[in-house]
């Protein structure tokens with residue numbers, strides 16, 4: 001069997017009520033070059049059984065990893081990405097289980113990765129542009145804008161949205177380095193991942209790291225109820241941003 005072109009990691013914590021198993025199975029049947037790798041993050045509900053059922057239905061397209069205890073999204077994604085890289089695909093990525101970003105958006109990521117070989121990191125970005133269908137809760141949108149501005153200043157990076165749960169990376173040494181060690185910022189590991197990437201040497205003759213990150217405005221993004229995030233988490237995120245700035249930028 002040839003290695004998959006993309007391994008997509010889907011972290012799942014207590015997702016029995018939200019997981020649209022059929023949407024994932026239909027998607028994987030229609031994209032043979034994509035392999036789905038679910039990480040059950042110590043779920044206490046029926047998520048583990050649902051994931052095993054999906055794997056039984058599509059054993060060559062679906063993998064499942066079970067973490068014994070809940071570790072949080074950062075570590076669940078990290079474990080998934082390390083396992084994904086071991087399959088030696090061209091691309092690895094992670095995607096929120098609630099499908100706030102619909103799976104068919106993957107085609108835009110694949111097209112961009114093919115067209116721009118120098119790009120290492122493609123960040124899904126929730127921008128309300130005409131012709132896109134981006135529906136966010138107002139309070140999260142505005143807090144998110146304020147936070148993104150903080151990230152932008154702190155990393156000195158013109159980034160619009162670091163927190164969209166849809167990201168694809170080229171599988172290479174640089175990407176492996178991003179996930180080699182556990183993240184220190186469980187709430188905004190996406191930002192820490194970018195800070196780690198920017199801190200890597202560019203390599204002789206290679207374009208600057210910053211120019212190898214691309215934000216892709218997703219065609220659709222819908223707020224899905226059931227998020228465990230509260231507005232107080234914004235304060236934790238700000239604290240973690242200060243940590244990241246201190247550790248990686250100074």
Ligand SMILES: Nc1nc2c(ncn2[C@@H]2O[C@H](COP(=O)(O)OP(=O)(O)O)[C@@H](O)[C@H]2O)c(=O)[nH]1
Nearest residue numbers: 011012013041072073076096097098227228229
């Ligand atoms: N909240 C939360 N999500 C987790 C955890 N571990 C994995 N996840 C997954 O992370 C993704 C995002 O979760 P969600 O609650 O929708 O966060 P939000 O979209 O940022 O509000 C989902 O795929 C979750 O199943 C965890 O410990 N807590």
Ligand SMILES: [Mg+2]
Nearest residue numbers: 096098100227
């Ligand atoms: Mg969500």
